[in-house]
Amino acid sequence: MGLRPRAVILLYHRIASPAIDPLLLSVAPGHFADHMAILRRDYHPITLAELAEACAENRISDRSVAITFDDGYADNLRAAAPILEREGQKATVFVTGACLDGTPLFYDELERILLWTPQLPARIRIRVNGHARVWEMGEWARRPKKPDGDFLHWNMEWFSDPTPRHRCYRELFDILRAAPVRVRTQTMASLRKAAGIERRRPPHRLLMTQAELRKAARGNALEIGAHTRNHPALNRLTTKEQRDEIASGKRLLEQAIGREVRAFAYPYGSPWDVAPETVQLAREAGFAVACGDYPGPVDSESDLFWLPRCLVRNWSGEEFERRMREFFRPRAEIPPRG
Numbered sequence: 001m002g003l004r005p006r007a008v009i010l011l012y013h014r015i016a017s018p019a020i021d022p023l024l025l026s027v028a029p030g031h032f033a034d035h036m037a038i039l040r041r042d043y044h045p046i047t048l049a050e051l052a053e054a055c056a057e058n059r060i061s062d063r064s065v066a067i068t069f070d071d072g073y074a075d076n077l078r079a080a081a082p083i084l085e086r087e088g089q090k091a092t093v094f095v096t097g098a099c100l101d102g103t104p105l106f107y108d109e110l111e112r113i114l115l116w117t118p119q120l121p122a123r124i125r126i127r128v129n130g131h132a133r134v135w136e137m138g139e140w141a142r143r144p145k146k147p148d149g150d151f152l153h154w155n156m157e158w159f160s161d162p163t164p165r166h167r168c169y170r171e172l173f174d175i176l177r178a179a180p181v182r183v184r185t186q187t188m189a190s191l192r193k194a195a196g197i198e199r200r201r202p203p204h205r206l207l208m209t210q211a212e213l214r215k216a217a218r219g220n221a222l223e224i225g226a227h228t229r230n231h232p233a234l235n236r237l238t239t240k241e242q243r244d245e246i247a248s249g250k251r252l253l254e255q256a257i258g259r260e261v262r263a264f265a266y267p268y269g270s271p272w273d274v275a276p277e278t279v280q281l282a283r284e285a286g287f288a289v290a291c292g293d294y295p296g297p298v299d300s301e302s303d304l305f306w307l308p309r310c311l312v313r314n315w316s317g318e319e320f321e322r323r324m325r326e327f328f329r330p331r332a333e334i335p336p337r338g
Helices: 030-040 048-056 077-089 097-101 106-116 149-153 164-177 182-193 210-218 239-257 274-282 317-327
Strands: 008-012 064-071 091-095 123-129 131-136 222-226 263-264 290-293
Touching: 008 317, 030 064, 030 077, 048 064, 048 210, 048 263, 048 290, 064 077, 064 164, 077 091, 077 210, 077 222, 091 097, 091 263, 097 164, 097 239, 106 164, 106 182, 123 164, 123 182, 131 164, 164 182, 210 222, 210 239, 222 239, 239 274, 274 290
Parallel strands: 008 064, 064 091, 091 222, 222 263, 263 290
Antiparallel strands: 123 131
């Protein structure tokens, strides 16, 4: 008996070519265009909603591919949407609700403060959840006017940190990734004050504004999904806090675009960031489908509220073709563990 037809859900974040990309979230527009052309030529692109319906009805077309984006970056609208429209494709963008009021994601703000600020104090001392933390910047208090390759190309997959700025970024990211929203807010305020930038003009927005979100929802290339209100690691919250994060994020988006939001993605989305009760809460919130962030294909036996997605990096077309073949290979599903 043959294998069941399989589909794959791709996970992107940004379509851009930033000088610094510590979390490797960006795919260059040219590479993204190559990816979409390959999907049109060799696969069967469908929307996430279409895939969920086909999965529920046991009629998945083999080599189907759904495209998704996490967080709600403005370049999804400005750079990705025109390419998708040209290729006759659609994608689902999972938007973090609180970002609509101008609140940046903490890791984008860490990058701005620690890797871009021209002059930092010689010592950064802040309190994180009641504990004092100190980083000595030394000669790296001043950012070089022409940073070398290590400074620019460093990312969190490196085993070492080229400067104290990078070490501070790594350590604060690791702390704040799983921290409650209150701790994140207090820590970032403390960091801004320590860095001497708390009164400076707000940075250029990387995430969609409400106007851009409405424009995306009206267009032909992007469908809007929810990604909680504040992008927390849900498994670190109480049941009540999880329910509020999921429901309020959905409500904020629906109020902004004037229509129901039916798709959801768990922040971070690994099996260790999502507990079984979290999946149940997503069901109860009124979504039709929910996605994780662990690799694997989708078939008719997949759980619609724990669908795998395959993370895409800034790959050339040739590398993307190779990775796609890997993505379709059968593998065991990893349950949410919390």
